[in-house]
Amino acid sequence: MDKVVELIEFGYECEYLDFKERQYHKDKSMDFLMDIMAMANSRHNGDKFIIIGVKDRPEGKELKGIDPKEFVDSSNYVQLVLNNIEPEIEFDYFKYEYKGLMLGVFRIYKTDNKPYMMRKQFGGLKEGHCLIRKGSTNTVAKRSDFDYMYLNKGQFEIRFLEQSLHAVHVKEGYASIEVVLANTTELPITIVAGTLYVCDGLRKELSRHRVYGLDEFIGADFKLALPPKSEVVGQLMVGFQSSDPFRLNIDEFGISAEQFYFELLLVDARKKQYSATMNKASVFVDGDFLWKVKEQKGIPHKFRTHR
Template identity: 30%
Template sequence: MDRLLRIARSGTPDTGIQFRMHAYGKDDIRAFLRDVLAMANASVEGNRYIVVGVDFDEKGRKIARSIDSTDFSGKPSYHALASEYIEPPIRIRYAPVSLDGQRVGVFEIGDCQDRPYMMRADFSEKLRRGDAYTRIKNTSIKMGRRQLMELFELKFRDSVSARDIEVGFPGEIIHKDILIPTCDLSAMPSALASAKLEEMLNIRNRPTSSGSTTMVARLTHARLYGTEDPYVDRSPEDILIELNQIRSKYLHQDNHFLFHDRAEKMQLVVLNQGEEPIVDASLALALPNHDSFYVADTLPKRAIGDRFVDRSPDEIARYPAVTFKNDSIHVAAKIGDIPVGEPVEVFVSPLRLCVGSDLRGRRLGVRYSLHGQNLRAPAKGKLKITFR
């Protein structure tokens, strides 16, 4: 944190440091992606920084303008946006620091050794797949074909062929398919609570006299919730409201059920069979989305007694970046250097899955793309998951 404060306090606008008056927020994501691309492709050594909430007066003196705390809450998730739209993957973190009594934000973009960085998907009409930007002094400019060719030539000077790379599931040999057991999702805490509420709702909706309905409701409540839980007379409307809120009420309990109690931990390995180590490697996965296929986008909170407490920042940082789309789930992980002839695990903290019994007997494909600074082209392929 002291390093980020020094950047905010002492840094000046340059190729590796950008200052911006306002937070990007949800309304300026295009500018965020453009600026991150420009920083990642800049010809500087080491980390790069974007400081938000700092302006300059006519004499060039810094003026700190406080950034709302909600900008650091993960909405929008700047890390997830970078993972979803930029390739190869970029290491990025965002943290608040106090400058002259004001809360400002600092983006730290990790040492970018895998240039060129480009848009992997369309964001808008003005920021399309394949677009790339770089930063020269304190200005971001769109890269042309000649500039991209120079970076590719530099990248492939001492390169490794994708044909020499094997990606798969670990074992005595590297497997291209894996069996994952399913479970009964009706045992989820929110599902159990919903079933009880629906039974109570059915009783309240019975066309019988008020007195007999209340008596049956009291007896049913005692059977479902126990005699220690006092009965509260609720209308059908009240029960419906509670049903609509059931998933949010049991969010942490459900996540603990899915990604701790019944979780399957999925690991991948990469084997480099070439003659040179792969430098600064990263892996991207695309999995199909399904109502009964759950993938954790962060580690579940830790259960201590009847409370759920946050994981440590280090634990959270070790888990891969996961983003969701309508029909797919995207996972990105930074691996680092991959030596020759030695399988290397992809995830520091394995990916956590939970699969409902609706998928039993089904098979899903998983597409992968391995990037590396000295890979001539990404190593791409497909793996298979069979559910039992």
């Protein structure tokens, strides 16, 4: 399921998600600066979203949409933030069509340079003013919030070292791809869960694969501890099934003409999320993972492992 659709249908206002009925026009510039700053400062480690054109009611969400002719260009918001908030907040604002209505979506990302605060006075916001998103509300940052931000300086970095996911470990039922995980923070991080999402070029999810180990197949009890200022390189092992080649349009030779979009999402013991993405990725499949594909095409398959 597309991430934005998932947020609209199942999400609730929290430290990484907010719904607004109307766009921020010029008379609401101060409100926009407050919302974007608070979101950027929230403790959530992944992307944050403000979805415009949706009214959040206690009884459920009401889709309002926005007039396409009144859509505010992203550059207006970017310039407003650059002029008034420091350091720079990276975000996108784009149109999104949902159930025949046009919505606007702010996606705020790479917010690892906290705290974000006012660089000068703007309306009622004074220089140095700092807001943080807690739950579904914006509040003034306190000493404990600043302590948390500075103690968590640095980041948890994930990088793919290979362009292809290799589904060749049939007996154990997993696929692998080489990654580097780097903890440059001042605190230990223990990864307790993870999922690799394989999407098409439009970022529509095709399949998802649970993380089961790094260089060793652990299974559902997988945990990985990284001390402060540490780095590890290894083969990330994710679940893979013989039905997955159908979802990924893999042929009987174990390849696909499509290029994929990978998103790896890891979760630590404190429920923080970390992600990495890769465009133009591929999936290679071999062995008994292909038996269902071959069976559908009437091609005999000699099993190397038990079905």
